[in-house]
Amino acid sequence: MRQVLIVIPEALLNVTFDQPISRTPYWLSGGNPLANYPWRDQPEATLPKLAEVVVIGAGFTGGALAYHWAKAGSLDKQMVVLEMDDPANGASGRNGGEVVMGRYFALVLGTVTNGLTKLRPDLSEDERVQLAKSFAIVYCRSAYKNAELIERTIRDEGFDCDYVREGWVQARDIDEQKQLEKSVNAGRENGFADWAKLSADEAAEKTGANIKNPTNFSKGAAQFQPAKWVWSLFQSALKSPQVKLYCRTKVLSIRDVGDVYEINTTRGLIRSKYVVNATEAYTPKLHKQFHNVILPKQTQLSAGTDDGQSLKPNITFSTNTGFMGRHRTHIYFGSDETRIPDQQIGRNQPSRFVTKFLIGELRRFYGCFPLRVTHEWSGTVGFTDDEYPIVGVMDEKRQYIIAGMSGSGTAISFNAARWTCNRILNIVEREDDYPDEFFSPMRLLDPKNHRWPSIKEK
Numbered sequence: 001m002r003q004v005l006i007v008i009p010e011a012l013l014n015v016t017f018d019q020p021i022s023r024t025p026y027w028l029s030g031g032n033p034l035a036n037y038p039w040r041d042q043p044e045a046t047l048p049k050l051a052e053v054v055v056i057g058a059g060f061t062g063g064a065l066a067y068h069w070a071k072a073g074s075l076d077k078q079m080v081v082l083e084m085d086d087p088a089n090g091a092s093g094r095n096g097g098e099v100v101m102g103r104y105f106a107l108v109l110g111t112v113t114n115g116l117t118k119l120r121p122d123l124s125e126d127e128r129v130q131l132a133k134s135f136a137i138v139y140c141r142s143a144y145k146n147a148e149l150i151e152r153t154i155r156d157e158g159f160d161c162d163y164v165r166e167g168w169v170q171a172r173d174i175d176e177q178k179q180l181e182k183s184v185n186a187g188r189e190n191g192f193a194d195w196a197k198l199s200a201d202e203a204a205e206k207t208g209a210n211i212k213n214p215t216n217f218s219k220g221a222a223q224f225q226p227a228k229w230v231w232s233l234f235q236s237a238l239k240s241p242q243v244k245l246y247c248r249t250k251v252l253s254i255r256d257v258g259d260v261y262e263i264n265t266t267r268g269l270i271r272s273k274y275v276v277n278a279t280e281a282y283t284p285k286l287h288k289q290f291h292n293v294i295l296p297k298q299t300q301l302s303a304g305t306d307d308g309q310s311l312k313p314n315i316t317f318s319t320n321t322g323f324m325g326r327h328r329t330h331i332y333f334g335s336d337e338t339r340i341p342d343q344q345i346g347r348n349q350p351s352r353f354v355t356k357f358l359i360g361e362l363r364r365f366y367g368c369f370p371l372r373v374t375h376e377w378s379g380t381v382g383f384t385d386d387e388y389p390i391v392g393v394m395d396e397k398r399q400y401i402i403a404g405m406s407g408s409g410t411a412i413s414f415n416a417a418r419w420t421c422n423r424i425l426n427i428v429e430r431e432d433d434y435p436d437e438f439f440s441p442m443r444l445l446d447p448k449n450h451r452w453p454s455i456k457e458k
Ligand SMILES: Cc1cc2nc3c(=O)[nH]c(=O)nc-3n(C[C@H](O)[C@H](O)[C@H](O)COP(=O)(O)OP(=O)(O)OC[C@H]3O[C@@H](n4cnc5c(N)ncnc54)[C@H](O)[C@@H]3O)c2cc1C
Pocket: 056, 057, 058, 059, 060, 061, 062, 082, 083, 084, 085, 086, 087, 088, 089, 090, 091, 092, 093, 094, 095, 096, 097, 098, 099, 100, 249, 250, 251, 252, 278, 279, 280, 281, 282, 286, 299, 300, 301, 334, 378, 379, 380, 381, 402, 405, 406, 407, 408, 409, 410, 411, 413
């Protein structure tokens, strides 16, 4: 009640909302260089009848698959990416642009321990914690590697996607200080030292916010223009003849007919040996067995101008209820994780109440600077029950999926796409970043028959 009657009305002093406000995600407001690809320039183009791999979806994951295939694939093996909209129009062009180091160790440990209550009722509480610990170790290892791979790729390829790496500050209230220390220690003891602590003064210096308590800090987190990242991946991949992209082509169904899959689309049928679903939150719409397995949750963001008077550039700042950052002249702020029905996945229907609530959060840390809200949009994030992603084969044959990234798509998509391409191409790696016993979708689809990792002695 205090929020509704006092905090929000006070926060709205000195705030204007554009009339009408733009529903186009801020990252997409400058236009999409791959809109309607390839039909815009080649109206006569047609879908191929056959491909080695069909990828469904052209966001972070589909873009990364295309990129890695172009690097590793051979000329006789073609990858075809099908996108029902335009590249980066899903969650990948609607997010907070934070390149995360992954969910921190203690967080993964907690969510997986909870998830195991349902998935492994045969285990004791102690055994579940032990098992969850090995899940957290495997996740963090691959996520750290993923973050380094993204940075290296942007640098080596010269991608123009506004990448800066100066960390992420997470404010903590006074009663959360014990938990803060505990989570930092848990990460450090297990070899994941990215998750650190900052004094209130250090955090205030980095963010420009009025901070009274020590905060958490992810040292290796970065920011980028997420849609530009997706477009850069495709622009690089499309130089290679073994990658093709077809936008505004919706996959209606996938049928396993033995040695190939038949992919039925709004532009006709393609046959392929492999399929990779890069559809994240949209997956349950295409594959009904993922209903209640990948949980679609709406998250939203707003953007506006502040005459440079609030957030500092290059660093993400979050509170318990929201996350925020700056990109050039605009600041953006977002929140929410509301489960929505499968039919509404992908909708753009932000709540003005959430925007106003977040302006209250901004005021709490940055005071009453003038704010003109220009954009407000929403997207759908794919969560799993244990908030642990799925990467692997979903039908015990040749159909792959990368999904359930639970709001941290930048932590998984790039490395998981690399891993998937290598699996398909039979390229054996020294280290397995996504071992089946941890990441296979069977963990959630069929937990009784899933081959779980053994529980390590304490
Ligand atoms: C508001 C918001 C803020 C977020 N902030 C962050 C953040 O700061 N950092 C972070 O790491 N993550 C963040 N996320 C999560 C992140 O955006 C996602 O994890 C990531 O974008 C998933 O990428 P993707 O390529 O797998 O899925 P998507 O980008 O959703 O791509 C899936 C694509 O599949 C296409 N598709 C679906 N069905 C079909 C079909 N039948 N036929 C053809 N095409 C189809 C869709 O059109 C879509 O383009 C945020 C998400 C939201 C919504």
